[in-house]
Amino acid sequence: MYVIDGVFLTRRLTGIERYALNMVRELDKIVSPGEFVLLVPLSYEKEIELKNIKLIRYGHFKGYLWEQTDLPSFIRKHKAVGIFLTNAVSLFSPRGIVVLHDISLKVNPELFSGSVRNIISMLFWRFIYRVIMCSKMRIITVSEFSQSEILRVYRIDRSRISVIGSAWQHMDEIDPDTGILDKLCLKKGDYYFGMATAAPNKNMKWIVNAAYQHPGITFAIGGHRSENILNAGIPSNLILTGYLSDGEAKALMGNCRAFLFPTFYEGFGLPPMEALSSGADAVIVSDTPCMHEIYGDIASFIDPYDYDHTKLDIKSCAEQEKNVFLSCYSWKASAEKLYKILNC
Numbered sequence: 001m002y003v004i005d006g007v008f009l010t011r012r013l014t015g016i017e018r019y020a021l022n023m024v025r026e027l028d029k030i031v032s033p034g035e036f037v038l039l040v041p042l043s044y045e046k047e048i049e050l051k052n053i054k055l056i057r058y059g060h061f062k063g064y065l066w067e068q069t070d071l072p073s074f075i076r077k078h079k080a081v082g083i084f085l086t087n088a089v090s091l092f093s094p095r096g097i098v099v100l101h102d103i104s105l106k107v108n109p110e111l112f113s114g115s116v117r118n119i120i121s122m123l124f125w126r127f128i129y130r131v132i133m134c135s136k137m138r139i140i141t142v143s144e145f146s147q148s149e150i151l152r153v154y155r156i157d158r159s160r161i162s163v164i165g166s167a168w169q170h171m172d173e174i175d176p177d178t179g180i181l182d183k184l185c186l187k188k189g190d191y192y193f194g195m196a197t198a199a200p201n202k203n204m205k206w207i208v209n210a211a212y213q214h215p216g217i218t219f220a221i222g223g224h225r226s227e228n229i230l231n232a233g234i235p236s237n238l239i240l241t242g243y244l245s246d247g248e249a250k251a252l253m254g255n256c257r258a259f260l261f262p263t264f265y266e267g268f269g270l271p272p273m274e275a276l277s278s279g280a281d282a283v284i285v286s287d288t289p290c291m292h293e294i295y296g297d298i299a300s301f302i303d304p305y306d307y308d309h310t311k312l313d314i315k316s317c318a319e320q321e322k323n324v325f326l327s328c329y330s331w332k333a334s335a336e337k338l339y340k341i342l343n344c
Contacts, residue, residue, distance in 0.1 A: 001034070001035065001036070001037060001078055001079075001080040001081070002035065002036045002037070002080065002081050002082075002083050002096075002342065003036075003037050003039050003071075003074060003075050003078070003080040003081070003082055003083065004024060004036060004037065004038045004039065004053070004083045004085065005039065005067060005071055005082065005083065005084045005085065005086070005088070005090075006024075006038045006039050006040040006044075006055070007040065007041065007063065007064075007066060007067050007071070007086075008020045008021070008085065008086045009021070009040055009044060009046070009048065010040070010041060010043075010044055010062065010063070014197065015101075015166070015268075015270045015271070016085075016086045016087065016101055017086065018166075018170060018270070019085065019086075019099070019101070019142070019166050019270075020085035020086050020099075021048075021170075022167065022169070022170050022331040023085055023331065023334060023335050023338060024038060024048075024050070024053065024085075025050075025331070026331045026332050026334070026335030026336075027053065027335045027338065027339060028050045028051055028052050028053045029051075029052075029332075029335075030335065030336060030339055031052050031053065031339065032052060033051075033052045033054075034054070035052070036052070036053040036054070036083075037053065037054050037055075037056050037080070038050065038053050038054070038055045038056070039056050039058055039071060039074055040055060040056070040057055040058070041057065041058075041059055041061065041062050041063075041066045041070070042057045042058060042059055042060065043057075043062055044057055056074075058070060058074050059071070059073070059074070064088070067088055067090055068090055068091055068092065069092075071090050071093070072090035072091075072092040072093035075090070075093045075096075076093060081095065081096040081097075082095060082096035082097075083096055083097050083342075084096065084097070084098040084099065085099045086099065086101075087099070087100055087101055087125070087128065088128055089128060089131060089132055089135075089137065091128075091131055094131055094132065094135040094137055095135065095136065095137060096137060096138070097137065097138045097139075097140060097338075097341070097342065098132055098137050098138075098139055098140070099139075099140040099141070099142070099164075100129070100132060100139055100140070100141050100146075100150065101141065101142050101146065101267040101268065102141070102142075102146050102149070102265070102266065102267030102268075103129055103146075103149055103150055103153060104201060104265050104267070105121070105122045105125040105126060105129075106125075106126055106129055106153060107149060107153060107265075108201065108264070108265050109122060111200045111201050111264065111265070112200065129154075133154045133156055137160075138160060138162070138341065139156075139160050139161045139162075140161075140162050140163075140164050140338065140341070141161060141162075141163055141164075141267065142163065142164065142165050142166055142267050142268040143163060143165060143267060143268050143290055143293055143294065144163055144293055145267075145289045145290040145293050146163075146267040146268070146290070147161050147163050162337070162341055164334045164337050164338055165268060165294075165329060165334060166268050166270045166273070166329070166334070167273075167329040167330050167331040167333075167334055168270070168273045168274055168276075168277040168326060168329060169277075169330060169331050169332075170331070171250060171274050171277045171278055172277070174246045174247055174250045175247050175250075176247055176250040176251035176254055176278070176279075177245060177247030177248045177250075177251050178251045178255070179248075179251075180241075180244070180248040180251050180252060181251060181252070181255060184220065184239055184241060186218065186220065186239075186252075186255075188255040189255065189256075189257050190218060190257060191217075191218040191219065191220050191239075191256055191257060192207075192210070192217065192218070192219045192220070192256060192257055192258050192259075192260050192284075192312070193219075193220050193221075193222065193252050193253060193256035193258075193259055193260065193275075194207050194219075194220075194221050194222070194259065194260035194261065194262075195221070195222050195223050195249065195271055196221045196222065196223040196240075197223060200264075201263055201264045201265045201266070202262075202263055202264075203262045203263055203264050203286075203304050204221060204262075205307065206260075206262035206302075206304055206307060206310060207219060207221055207238075207260050207262060208234070208235070208238060209307040209308075209310050210260070210310035210312065211235040211237050211238040212235045213310050214237075214310075214312065215235070215236075215237055216237075217237060217312070218237050218238075218239065219235075219237060219238045219239070219260075220238070220239040220240075220241055220252060220256075221238065221239070221240055221241065222241040222244045222248075222249055222252055223241070223242075223243070223244065250274075250278045251278075253274065253275040253278040253279070253280050254275075254278040254279030254280060255279070256275070256280055257282070257314070258280070258281075258282035258283060258284050258300070258312070258314050259271070259272055259275035259276075259280045259282070259283045259284070260283075260284050261283065261284065261285045261286065261291075262284075262285075262286055262302060262304045263285070263286050263288070263291070263304065264286070264288075264304055264305075265288070265290075266288070266290045266291065267290065268290070268294060269285065269290060269291055269294055269295075272285055272295060272299065273294070273295075273326070273329065276298070276317070276322050276325065276326065277326055281316045281317055282300065282314045282315060282316045282317060283295065283298070283299045283300070284299065284300045284301075284302055284312065284314065285299045285300070285301060285302070286301065286302060286303075286304040287301040287302060287303055287304070288304070295325075296325075298315075298317055298321060298322070298325045299315065300313055300314055300315040
């Protein structure tokens with residue numbers, strides 16, 4: 001029996017959690033009843049529609065404590081194999097398969113220094129990485145770039161690592177809420193859009209500088225973390241939207257002049273793909289190996305470290321070009337690849 005670590009269902013849905021959720025949904029369509037269990041804390045109250053994977057509430061704790069106590073207890077009790085889809089593993093049961101999306105906290109310490117909390121988080125995740133590398137766990141990562149980084153830093157056997165990328169079909173389930181454009185006084189094709197998070201690698205400062213240097217163009221940054229991106233002033237042509245529903249975010253992605261993604265470092269970099277699948281005609285991403293691997297000829301590239309020359313050269317995508325690009329990625333294919341690895 002395979003036991004999927006379902007603690008991600010108790011967290012806010014970001015890129016890593018979306019990966020886990022969509023992989024579980026697609027696995028559910030191809031596995032046999034009783035073959036998989038999705039284990040969640042006893043306190044988890046919501047439901048997830050599954051046919052063949054059984055959701056079981058179990059344990060006494062929540063969050064990381066649950067992951068390190070109740071989850072391994074269940075795995076040992078049932079002599080099961082763990083499947084960890086969101087980087088973390090149970091330290092007392094490091095066996096099975098783990099999806100390690102990237103090792104940014106290992107290779108980019110300068111991005112996560114500063115507060116005591118950040119330093120503790122960095123040390124914790126580095127310890128998790130080390131446990132994974134010293135175990136016999138099979139590792140999945142989301143890009144060839146991320147695979148090369150893991151092999152470069154930890155020098156483990158290449159046969160332990162497989163690449164299974166993200167996808168975009170979850171965006172088809174979201175209805176765009178175009179009312180957000182009227183609310184923010186935005187018109188289709190007249191603004192640049194980016195999504196803010198608390199992660200320092202996302203580099204929202206680049207968008208702020210671009211707004212300063214292009215006062216005649218409107219920029220918008222969405223997300224409930226957007227108010228924290230700058231300690232100083234905000235240019236008058238930059239709109240911080242605050243929290244957005246999925247429908248509002250999709251509408252802003254689909255109607256923007258270009259979606260901006262000036263990240264320093266990614267394991268995959270899903271948001272530009274979500275934007276293209278939502279109707280965006282152009283994406284501007286960082287000139288980094290991972291972004292070139294994923295977005296190739298379909299994106300325009302910028303130097304994320306150059307705040308004095310924030311160029312906005314746009315390469316618009318024809319509809320057929322977008323369709324060809326998007327057809328290369330699917331949650332169904334990713335889940336099938338994972339299932340095949342499990343049965344090797």
